[in-house]
Amino acid sequence: MPIRTALWKVGAQPQLLVESCLASEQLLEEMIISAPRILSEEWMLIGRQENTGLGGRIDLLAIAPDGSLVLIELKRERTPREVVAQALDYASWVENLLPQDIAGIYSRFAPGRSLNEDFLQRFGQQLEEDGLNKNHQIIIVAASLDDSTERIVAYLSARDIPINVLCFQIFTHGQDQLLSRAWLLDPVRTQVSASSTPDGPIEPWNGEFYCSFGNSESRSWADAVELGFICGGGGAWYSRTLELLNPGDRVWVKVPGTGFVGVGLVTGRSQPATDFKVITQDGEKLVQDVSQNAAYHREFIDDKERCEYFVSMKWLQTVPLERAINEVGLFGNQNTICKPTTPKWRSTVDRLKEKFPKWNET
Numbered sequence: 001m002p003i004r005t006a007l008w009k010v011g012a013q014p015q016l017l018v019e020s021c022l023a024s025e026q027l028l029e030e031m032i033i034s035a036p037r038i039l040s041e042e043w044m045l046i047g048r049q050e051n052t053g054l055g056g057r058i059d060l061l062a063i064a065p066d067g068s069l070v071l072i073e074l075k076r077e078r079t080p081r082e083v084v085a086q087a088l089d090y091a092s093w094v095e096n097l098l099p100q101d102i103a104g105i106y107s108r109f110a111p112g113r114s115l116n117e118d119f120l121q122r123f124g125q126q127l128e129e130d131g132l133n134k135n136h137q138i139i140i141v142a143a144s145l146d147d148s149t150e151r152i153v154a155y156l157s158a159r160d161i162p163i164n165v166l167c168f169q170i171f172t173h174g175q176d177q178l179l180s181r182a183w184l185l186d187p188v189r190t191q192v193s194a195s196s197t198p199d200g201p202i203e204p205w206n207g208e209f210y211c212s213f214g215n216s217e218s219r220s221w222a223d224a225v226e227l228g229f230i231c232g233g234g235g236a237w238y239s240r241t242l243e244l245l246n247p248g249d250r251v252w253v254k255v256p257g258t259g260f261v262g263v264g265l266v267t268g269r270s271q272p273a274t275d276f277k278v279i280t281q282d283g284e285k286l287v288q289d290v291s292q293n294a295a296y297h298r299e300f301i302d303d304k305e306r307c308e309y310f311v312s313m314k315w316l317q318t319v320p321l322e323r324a325i326n327e328v329g330l331f332g333n334q335n336t337i338c339k340p341t342t343p344k345w346r347s348t349v350d351r352l353k354e355k356f357p358k359w360n361e362t
Contacts, residue, residue, distance in 0.1 A: 005180050007171050017171040017178070021143070025074055028141070028168070029059060031179075032072075036062070038181065039139070039166065041305070042237030043070050044122045046115065047105040052093040056086065061094070061105060065123045065237055066334030067131040068194055069094055069102070075142040080149035080165075087138050087163070094136050099129050125214075125256075131334065135194045138163040143170075150184065157185055160341075162194035188240040195241075195338040205339045208349050209244070209251045212334055213261070215321065219308070220293035221255060225262070225318045227278040227287065232336035233297045233308030241337040242270040242309050250359075251313070252352055256334065259326025260352055262318035263359045266311060273301060276310040317358040325355045 009015040022028055029048075032038050036045050039062070047061030060072035071094050073087040097105075106115040119127040138161075140153075145167055156163050165184040170177050211230050215221040219231055230253060232238040245251065249266040273296055277284040287310060288296065300306035319325070331340060331348040353359050 005169050005182060007178065007180065009173070017173055020170050020172045020177060022170055022177070029074055032060065032141075038179070039072065039141070040187070040237075042235050044119065045109070046102070047109050050105055050108075052090055054089060054093055056090065058090050058094075063102075063119065064137075064191075064194075065125070066195065067127060067133065069097070069133050069136040070139055071136060072139045072141060075140070080140070080142055080145055081152065083140055083142065084149055084152055084163075087140055091136065091138050094133075097133055099132050102133060125334075131332070136162065137190055137194045139190075140165045141168065142166075143168055145184065153184060157189065157193065160193045162190045164190040187236070188243065191237065191335070192241060192244065192338060195333055195335040195340075201343055202341050203343055203346065205341050206346050206349060207250075208345070209249055210331065210333060210335075210338050210340055210345065211251045211253045212332075212336055213253050213255050215255045215258065216294070218295055218297060220291070221261060221321060223291045223293050224253075224313075225315060227280075227291065228267075228313050228315065229276070229278065229287065229310045230264075230313055230336075231296065231308050231310045233273075233300070234306055236305050238336050239270070239307075239309040241335055242311050244337050244339070245270065245311050250316075251337075252349065254332060255321060255324060256332070258321055259324030260330065260355070261321060261324045262315055263352065263356050264313040264315040264318075265362075267314050268312035270309050270311050272304060273297075273308045273310065276312075278312075316361055317356040325352065327351070 007017040009017060036043065043062035043064055045060060045062050049057045050061060051057050058071060059074045062070040062072060064070060071087060071091055073083055075083050103115050116127050142165060145165055153163055153165055164187060166181055167184065168179055168181045170179055213221060213230055224230060232242055245266045247266050247268060251264055251266060252260060253262045254260045273288050276287045278287050278290060280290055288298065296308040297306065331345045
């Protein structure tokens with residue numbers, strides 16, 4: 001059923017806030033440009049009102065930390081069903097954008113700025129051309145959603161088309177207007193669909209999970225091996241895919257820029273740093289009390305969206321960073337966890353099983 005929200009002013013006599021509307025949807029676009037976190041804290045806006053050559057203009061274009069693109073369409077005067085059809089049409093244009101096209105889009109959006117430099121500043125990592133626009137998401141922003149459109153979006157999503165709807169409502173509070181938003185589908189589901197769908201041939205997922213473990217000041221592979229975990233944090237984009245894992249799942253771990261460093265079995269579910277404990281010689285201890293080689297986003301320890309999340313692991317075989325497996329043609333992705341459906345992932349796992357012969361031991 002369509003998403004609707006009600007808000008009350010808290011008090012002895014709760015007061016229901018009156019729903020209203022913005023003066024124009026152009027105002028919503030201006031608000032998003034000014035404060036992109038209205039959409040997501042995980043994306044960086046790179047384009048606005050770009051001509052697709054297909055008889056229309058995309059409203060907004062963003063980039064995610066893995067270099068994938070996010071097509072954002074506002075409903076404006078179109079019916080929700082019309083905007084879904086339009087967004088799918090525009091996605092065929094986004095899919096074919098080359099790195100130089102994307103750089104040109106950003107130069108028009110932010111004249112005099114460098115996409116590579118701003119990406120590095122925003123996400124703390126280099127924008128690798130090989131990973132740019134390997135996949136994309138389709139996001140529709142609408143004030144209302146009819147049953148038919150909800151069925152269409154749910155149908156496409158269930159078939160791994162990375163599409164979602166962000167519903168917003170406006171409420172009046174005195175002289176002010178308040179904006180609320182709600183996702184039709186769990187955003188991590190859309191992120192996973194995008195990251196798991198290659199830009200080439202598709203095949204059934206082989207049941208093997210991929211993990212990108214960013215060894216840095218934020219987290220330590222040496223700690224992960226010694227204490228038995230994988231982790232991600234600094235924002236929901238990095239941590240929420242850990243929720244895909246269940247005990248017994250097998251995970252192959254890669255340190256970006258270094259290579260594959262281990263394979264193990266999941267033994268627990270995702271937990272924030274405040275709850276995650278590891279086994280030490282002195283019994284169970286909170287990971288934040290015993291990990292010494294990295295910060296694990298301690299500055300966000302009380303922020304459930306940005307803190308570090310951990311999953312306990314039983315390592316089957318690991319190697320130190322200097323012995324990482326980093327051959328030409330092996331799979332790579334910046335998402336913390338993904339379920340790749342590309343032949344490259346199957347061939348990568350086959351090769352890794354040769355390099356990590358204890359992969360199937362219990």
